[in-house]
Amino acid sequence: MKAEDILNNTDPEELRNILRRLEQKLAGSLRPPPNTIVSANPRLFPMTEFRESRAVDSQGRLRMIMSAVDLFEQFGIHAYLAGFDAAGAPQIWLSADDGSLKAAGGEITLDDVGIFIQNNQTSAFSFGDASNNRNLIFLASSLSNSLVIANLVPGGNAGIVLQLKLADNSSPKLFWQESASDASVAQLDLATGANGVNLIARSTATTQAFSVWGGKDGKETVFNEDSFDIDFRIEGATDANLFKLDAGLDGIGIGGAAESGMKVKVTGDLKVTGKIVGKKWLPFGVYAAINPITATGQIPYGASIDRTMTLIKWSQAIYVVGTNNGTHYWRLQLVRWPDSVAVDEINTSSASPDTATLLTDTAFDISSVGAADVGLYVHPIKVGTPGNLYVFGPALEVSE
Numbered sequence: 001m002k003a004e005d006i007l008n009n010t011d012p013e014e015l016r017n018i019l020r021r022l023e024q025k026l027a028g029s030l031r032p033p034p035n036t037i038v039s040a041n042p043r044l045f046p047m048t049e050f051r052e053s054r055a056v057d058s059q060g061r062l063r064m065i066m067s068a069v070d071l072f073e074q075f076g077i078h079a080y081l082a083g084f085d086a087a088g089a090p091q092i093w094l095s096a097d098d099g100s101l102k103a104a105g106g107e108i109t110l111d112d113v114g115i116f117i118q119n120n121q122t123s124a125f126s127f128g129d130a131s132n133n134r135n136l137i138f139l140a141s142s143l144s145n146s147l148v149i150a151n152l153v154p155g156g157n158a159g160i161v162l163q164l165k166l167a168d169n170s171s172p173k174l175f176w177q178e179s180a181s182d183a184s185v186a187q188l189d190l191a192t193g194a195n196g197v198n199l200i201a202r203s204t205a206t207t208q209a210f211s212v213w214g215g216k217d218g219k220e221t222v223f224n225e226d227s228f229d230i231d232f233r234i235e236g237a238t239d240a241n242l243f244k245l246d247a248g249l250d251g252i253g254i255g256g257a258a259e260s261g262m263k264v265k266v267t268g269d270l271k272v273t274g275k276i277v278g279k280k281w282l283p284f285g286v287y288a289a290i291n292p293i294t295a296t297g298q299i300p301y302g303a304s305i306d307r308t309m310t311l312i313k314w315s316q317a318i319y320v321v322g323t324n325n326g327t328h329y330w331r332l333q334l335v336r337w338p339d340s341v342a343v344d345e346i347n348t349s350s351a352s353p354d355t356a357t358l359l360t361d362t363a364f365d366i367s368s369v370g371a372a373d374v375g376l377y378v379h380p381i382k383v384g385t386p387g388n389l390y391v392f393g394p395a396l397e398v399s400e
Helices: 012-030
Strands: 054-056 062-071 077-084 090-095 101-103 108-110 115-117 124-127 137-141 147-151 160-163 173-178 186-191 197-202 208-214 232-234 243-246 251-254 264-266 280-282 301-304 309-320 329-337 341-347 357-361 375-383 389-391 395-399
Touching: 115 124, 309 329, 309 341, 341 357, 341 375, 375 389
Parallel strands: 251 264
Antiparallel strands: 054 062, 062 077, 077 090, 090 101, 101 108, 108 115, 124 137, 137 147, 160 173, 173 186, 197 208, 232 243, 243 251, 280 395, 301 375, 309 357, 309 389, 309 395, 329 341, 329 375
16 A cells, blocks of 8 residues: 655645644753753642743743643642742742732732732832832831831921812812921821811711811811710810810819819819800899888889899898788889889798798799899888888899
């Protein structure tokens, strides 16, 4: 049987491919053995290669394999691109498993999720400074798993900047930097937007623990909006309670602790250069030196009025000699002058005779008086035949 003429019956392009494969095999047989090629790590082989392309340095060490390589037996990886260090350990490769790029011996991963740095103790994502120095401006994590954002360029106040763009095209910034006017002083500087700034801490989705406004009219700065029992204290150079807000007591202490039932308690001297507006006592002077009172119309006390005042409480001490009961008693009217209109009235009928008694009333017939009313006086009216009446100076609590 005549042998087939392979050379004449084979496609020229296929012949060229056969010759190319023969050349590759011949070149492979002339290479040093694997333990010479990878002298730093003889255990690298055996490995499966589907398409070879090897780079060998002057010392015969394998530096790069650009092929489909199975390194699983030695290093536990499958790669399409692998780069090795001088010791023969892979440092960078393109994973055949998920298409991710591994670097630094697998500690850094670049994939469709992002960039992952595995070693949180030493690795960082750094940027060069103006002189292209490394490891002065970086993002990193620490041993305690905290995130570090650092600018360690010495002597500069560029610091760290958080910036955003608002709807009005303004660009407010938050600066953490060295003070430009005070060396070695850390400064936190918030540059507001064109329409102001609002610093908020939220305890719930709808309630703010505090809200601090700046650069905008018509807003309100609020602390402790949740009404928690949280005190607020400001210390002086020597006074630890120079100003103390006691949330539990709903009071303020100045120079000391707050006091229950009091909105403000001052421990120490207090100096007021203006008038105090609020509750006070209207002073009454002696109208006529009649003591005791024996008849209707003997006016004992009066007071002048120079401004509008709201009447809050009338306290009146009395003493009736001998007879005083529901039939025989004294009526005491607080009368406006000069129109002689009674704004309030109390009587002695409930008091025991021969006993000092304090009468009080807060239900005024007329709730306020003004400068046009000029004055107030106490007017006694005798009902029946009570004993003689001793009247002490009235105390009239008012507010402005």
